[in-house]
Amino acid sequence: xxxxxxxxxxxxxxxxxxxxxxxxxxxxxxxxxxxxxxxxxxxxxxxxxxxxxxxxxxxxxxxxxxxxxxxxxxxxxxxxxxxxxxxxxxxxxxxxxxxxxxxxxxxxxxxxxxxxxxxxxxxxxxxxxxxxxxxxxxxxxxxxxxxxxxxxxxxxxxxxxxxxxxxxxxxxxxxxxxxxxxxxxxxxxxxxxxxxxxxxxxxxxxxxxxxxxxxxxxxxxxxxxxxxxxxxxxxxxxxxxxxxxxxxxxxxxxxxxxxxxxxxxxxxxxxxxxxxxxxxxxxxxxxxxxxxxxxxxxxxxxxxxxxxxxxxxxxxxxxxxxxxxxxxxxxxxxxxxxxxxxxxxxxxxxxxxxxxxxxxxxxxxxxxxxxxxxxxxxxxxxxxxxxxxxxxxxxxxxxxxxxxx
Amino acid sequence: xxxxxxxxxxxxxxxxxxxxxxxxxxxxxxxxxxxxxxxxxxxxxxxxxxxxxxxxxxxxxxxxxxxxxxxxxxxxxxxxxxxxxxxxxxxxxxxxxxxxxxxxxxxxxxxxxxxxxxxxxxxxxxxxxxxxxxxxxxxxxxxxxxxxxxxxxxxxxxxxxxxxxxxxxxxxxxxxxxxxxxxxxxxxxxxxxxxxxxxxxxxxxxxxxxxxxxxxxxxxxxxxxxxxxxxxxxxxxxxxxxxxxxxxxxxxxxxxxxxxxxxxxxxxxxxxxxxxxxxxxxxxxxxxxxxxxxxxxxxxxxxxxxxxxxxxxxxxxxxxxxxxxxxxxxxxxxxxxxxxxxxxxxxxxxxxxxxxxxxxxxxxxxxxxxxxxxxxxxxxxxxxxxxxxxxxxxxxxxxxxxxxxxxxxxxxxxxxxxxxxxxxxxxxxxxxxxxxxxxxxxxxxxxxxxxxxxxxxxxxxxxxxxxxxxxxxxxxxxxxxxxxxxxxxxxxxxxxxxxxxxxxxxxxxxxxxxxxxx
Numbered sequence: 001x002x003x004x005x006x007x008x009x010x011x012x013x014x015x016x017x018x019x020x021x022x023x024x025x026x027x028x029x030x031x032x033x034x035x036x037x038x039x040x041x042x043x044x045x046x047x048x049x050x051x052x053x054x055x056x057x058x059x060x061x062x063x064x065x066x067x068x069x070x071x072x073x074x075x076x077x078x079x080x081x082x083x084x085x086x087x088x089x090x091x092x093x094x095x096x097x098x099x100x101x102x103x104x105x106x107x108x109x110x111x112x113x114x115x116x117x118x119x120x121x122x123x124x125x126x127x128x129x130x131x132x133x134x135x136x137x138x139x140x141x142x143x144x145x146x147x148x149x150x151x152x153x154x155x156x157x158x159x160x161x162x163x164x165x166x167x168x169x170x171x172x173x174x175x176x177x178x179x180x181x182x183x184x185x186x187x188x189x190x191x192x193x194x195x196x197x198x199x200x201x202x203x204x205x206x207x208x209x210x211x212x213x214x215x216x217x218x219x220x221x222x223x224x225x226x227x228x229x230x231x232x233x234x235x236x237x238x239x240x241x242x243x244x245x246x247x248x249x250x251x252x253x254x255x256x257x258x259x260x261x262x263x264x265x266x267x268x269x270x271x272x273x274x275x276x277x278x279x280x281x282x283x284x285x286x287x288x289x290x291x292x293x294x295x296x297x298x299x300x301x302x303x304x305x306x307x308x309x310x311x312x313x314x315x316x317x318x319x320x321x322x323x324x325x326x327x328x329x330x331x332x333x334x335x336x337x338x339x340x341x342x343x344x345x346x347x348x349x350x351x352x353x354x355x356x357x358x359x360x361x362x363x364x365x366x367x368x369x370x371x372x373x374x375x376x377x378x379x380x381x382x383x384x385x386x387x388x389x390x391x392x393x394x395x396x397x398x399x400x401x402x403x404x405x
Numbered sequence: 406x407x408x409x410x411x412x413x414x415x416x417x418x419x420x421x422x423x424x425x426x427x428x429x430x431x432x433x434x435x436x437x438x439x440x441x442x443x444x445x446x447x448x449x450x451x452x453x454x455x456x457x458x459x460x461x462x463x464x465x466x467x468x469x470x471x472x473x474x475x476x477x478x479x480x481x482x483x484x485x486x487x488x489x490x491x492x493x494x495x496x497x498x499x500x501x502x503x504x505x506x507x508x509x510x511x512x513x514x515x516x517x518x519x520x521x522x523x524x525x526x527x528x529x530x531x532x533x534x535x536x537x538x539x540x541x542x543x544x545x546x547x548x549x550x551x552x553x554x555x556x557x558x559x560x561x562x563x564x565x566x567x568x569x570x571x572x573x574x575x576x577x578x579x580x581x582x583x584x585x586x587x588x589x590x591x592x593x594x595x596x597x598x599x600x601x602x603x604x605x606x607x608x609x610x611x612x613x614x615x616x617x618x619x620x621x622x623x624x625x626x627x628x629x630x631x632x633x634x635x636x637x638x639x640x641x642x643x644x645x646x647x648x649x650x651x652x653x654x655x656x657x658x659x660x661x662x663x664x665x666x667x668x669x670x671x672x673x674x675x676x677x678x679x680x681x682x683x684x685x686x687x688x689x690x691x692x693x694x695x696x697x698x699x700x701x702x703x704x705x706x707x708x709x710x711x712x713x714x715x716x717x718x719x720x721x722x723x724x725x726x727x728x729x730x731x732x733x734x735x736x737x738x739x740x741x742x743x744x745x746x747x748x749x750x751x752x753x754x755x756x757x758x759x760x761x762x763x764x765x766x767x768x769x770x771x772x773x774x775x776x777x778x779x780x781x782x783x784x785x786x787x788x789x790x791x792x793x794x795x796x797x798x799x800x801x802x803x804x805x806x807x808x809x810x811x812x813x814x815x816x817x818x819x820x821x822x823x824x825x826x827x828x829x830x831x832x833x834x835x836x837x838x839x840x841x842x843x844x845x846x847x848x849x850x851x852x853x854x855x856x857x858x859x860x861x862x863x864x865x866x867x868x869x870x871x872x873x874x875x876x877x878x879x880x881x882x883x884x885x886x887x888x889x890x891x892x893x894x895x896x897x898x899x900x901x902x903x904x905x906x907x908x909x910x911x912x913x914x915x916x917x918x919x920x921x922x923x
Contacts, residue, residue: 267773273750273761276750279747280749280750283748284762285733286729
């Protein structure tokens with residue numbers, strides 16, 4: 001039908017071709033330009049604003065006499081939305097009205113929340129660039145935190161060495177969990193999406209089992225581990241008043257490392273080639289299956305480090321909620337960051353800000369914290385549907401037919 | 406029925422695929438549409454067939470303007486199309502395929518295949534198609550499948566038949582049969598639009614030739630026009646169609662394939678006990694209709710196929726069982742048959758594609774780090790040397806035309822000293838102008854003393870390049886013949902006769918029957 005320059009020959013690897021098709025759609029979603037990301041956030045905030053307005057009783061009251069005084073309604077909407085987002089912004093950055101000076105500097109809470117998101121987001125980003133959709137950051141974080149925890153509270157080592165051991169253990173824990181998916185993909189063709197999702201469940205159940213048995217704190221009735229040694233904790237960067245810790249430095253180093261890996265190293269060149277066209281990569285002598293395994297090991301290790309920043313940064317002991325929703329938010333962060341290392345970094349900062357500011361919005365503007373979840377979900381929706389954003393803003397898509405016809 | 410296209414323009418964004426095209430197809434004529442790949446022929450026909458809506462212009466049938474919003478409208482107006490890739494359901498019978506979309510039904514919506522069978526038999530008898538309505542499509546040879554497509558159109562009362570590159574998948578003999586069918590259809594009053602880039606065919610069958618270049622009609626030509634004249638109209642400059650290569654000076658035999666068999670996953674032999682050898686400084690062309698084991702042969706040599714029996718040696722070293730990386734590193738340059746799927750990463754830049762299988766070597770990288778400055782310089786050099794038409798070496802490969810993509814692949818594979826060069830379909834989908842250039846580079850590689858294997862389904866190319874020709878049929882080697890063998894001989898071998906039998910058949914006095922199968 002279309003006049004493509006080559007006629008495609010029958011290929012021996014139909015699975016590859018089919019896999020490529022589904023990945024192609026995801027790739028289109030993940031590799032759109034940054035403008036789409038920014039606009040998706042904007043549109044999500046606008047819709048969030050509408051929700052804030054319609055659920056605000058003051059707006060509802062003013063709307064009751066809309067025809068008598070329409071201005072009152074609009075001013076109520078403005079007050080409502082600006083108060084809410086104002087509180088969100090101040091809570092995430094700097095809030096002069098807060099009672100304590102620590103409370104005023106919400107920016108550090110933003111950075112704290114962003115730390116594991118950066119690392120886990122990088123995990124998704126890196127795997128994605130090699131053509132794998134790692135949904136399993138959640139499980140990898142849990143396993144990372146578990147490994148780190150075991151080293152952190154069961155071993156007693158000198159300062160520095162203990163922390164390094166914790167970090168290493170966390171990376172290994174995540175790497176094992178990610179590596180399983182990579183290995184199964186490479187050896188049996190098991191789809192990594194399904195495998196990683198299932199590994200998430202296994203990780204949750206496994207850690208719960210361990211917390212009820214081997215890892216339970218002595219004397220505790222709850223499924224919670226003993227506390228980490230002080231030596232095993234990531235040092236706080238700004239003293240005891242702020243939670244922001246050395247995990248942030250770890251995360252920034254990881255961004256730099258992944259950026260180097262992807263853009264400057266031969267290994268990253270392989271990963272990108274495998275991700276963009278596995279058949280051409282294989283023809284060029286790259287070991288696609290080895291690539292799948294190693295990239296999942298590294299990806300899992302990054303997610304494992306996110307687990308480390310959870311247990312050795314903000315938490316002190318292991319519980320079944322150690323990963324929160326970070327593993328899933330990481331997917332959104334990687335999507336929003338367009339699977340680029342620095343894009344992921346800034347997207348994680350934004351999500352950290354949502355988390356830090358959300359509480360402030362709930363307290364100071366009396367807006368449900370769920371609005372933040374709604375906005376985050378809308379961001380995913382708009383990113384997952386680039387044509388929607390293109391239509392709203394009338395951005396012309398680059399049509400593939402146009403280049404080939 | 407007379408068909409007229411008036412000022413048809415079709416643009417995709419900034420790209421204008423068809424630019425004010427005027428075309429008149431008179432009743433009962435064979436009208437050839439000649440143009441390079443990417444010239445806009447298929448786009449034009451998709452507009453005519455209702456698949457694309459024209460940006461401007463109109464279509465007239467018997468001087469009345471018509472508007473098609475889909476293929477159904479076009480079919481209803483009497484236009485039938487045979488696509489380059491057949492639109493058949495392999496596990497359906499011929500009758501079921503023909504009925505599909507225009508089913509005759511009896512009371513209660515019960516399928517009346519008998520009516521369709523009868524129509525197929527009528528048409529088949531009228532034009533000598535020789536198609537069994539109850540045969541399963543997947544069991545039929547490609548040439549017969551194509552006839553099923555034509556029957557599909559005729560059952561729907563097509564008065565104008567569009568054939569999109571119909572000969573690309575046929576053996577020379579099947580092509581001749583198709584030509585005969587086209588002549589009969591024409592005699593029966595059907596107009597045919599014949600899309601192709603093969604000059605010989607155009608000259609053989611056309612009543613009128615319209616040449617399209619870069620979306621514009623550049624003129625019409627008479628079928629008696631010289632081949633070179635048609636070629637230069639197509640390309641827009643004078644081209645030399647014959648490669649003046651010197652005779653080969655074969656040296657030592659360094660590349661040997663012995664008793665090579667390639668199996669698929671269920672053990673079926675795709676390549677069956679093939680042996681040949683190639684000397685330094687000669688080109689062996691592997692001819693055959695597509696899908697007769699050529700793909701498997703190149704995959705086997707490159708270590709890309711799992712199930713292999715036999716031996717492949719280069720300079721005495723066994724290649725079977727080695728990794729692709731090792732085979733490339735032992736000095737094999739490889740141009741895969743499908744450059745977009747196997748040869749290039751579309752979203753990588755030209756510069757990155759130029760190092761796709763060289764990136765582990767110094768100076769392209771050092772200690773695991775890519776040397777960006779060198780890679781950029783390499784790209785600029787190669788783009789200039791191979792005349793890759795692009796705005797920048799940093800543009801992505803999928804922005805390039807087929808010919809330029811192929812130049813990138815060739816530039817990469819010829820970038821290092823080679824001990825063996827294998828190119829599969831080196832000029833498929835490549836414009837005539839680039840073919841000349843690519844062929845020259847391949848011959849230059851031969852003259853530099855490299856054994857060269859060319860796999861090609863285009864007989865013209867095989868005859869152009871080969872010092873010796875090996876013909877594959879159904880995975881078996883039908884024989885190796887000299888480079889200057891006749892088309893007839895090669896055609897018979899491509900259809901499954903071994904070299905001796907084919908020669909005997911050619912030498913025999915004209916047989917009482919004309920040799921056609923019943």
